[in-house]
Amino acid sequence: MDGVCDAHPFAPTGGRCSACRRSCCAxxxxxxxxxxxxxxxxxxxxxxxxxxxxKKHPTDVVDLRHP
Numbered sequence: 001m002d003g004v005c006d007a008h009p010f011a012p013t014g015g016r017c018s019a020c021r022r023s024c025c026a027x028x029x030x031x032x033x034x035x036x037x038x039x040x041x042x043x044x045x046x047x048x049x050x051x052x053x054x055k056k057h058p059t060d061v062v063d064l065r066h067p
Contacts, residue, residue: 003023004022004023004025005023005024005025005028006022006023006028007024007028007041008025008028011025011027012025013025014026014027014028014029015029015039017029017039017040017041017044018036018037018038018039018040019040019041019044019048020040020041020043020044021057022041024041028041029041029044030042030045032044032045032048032049033048
């Protein structure tokens with residue numbers, strides 16, 4: 001791969017984020033899920049983690065007084 005990391009302009013590109021396709025150095029690419037086939041950049045990994053938390057703990061208020 002040629003080019004430089006979008007976050008670190010002096011670091012050579014180690015690959016691309018599988019979610020946003022941004023050029024990243026090896027230090028910026030992570031496997032957000034142990035079963036993931038391809039790495040993602042840190043912002044995409046954090047976004048995926050937040051989405052997962054929202055699914056597990058919705059913020060909708062449920063009124064239990066009226067069945």
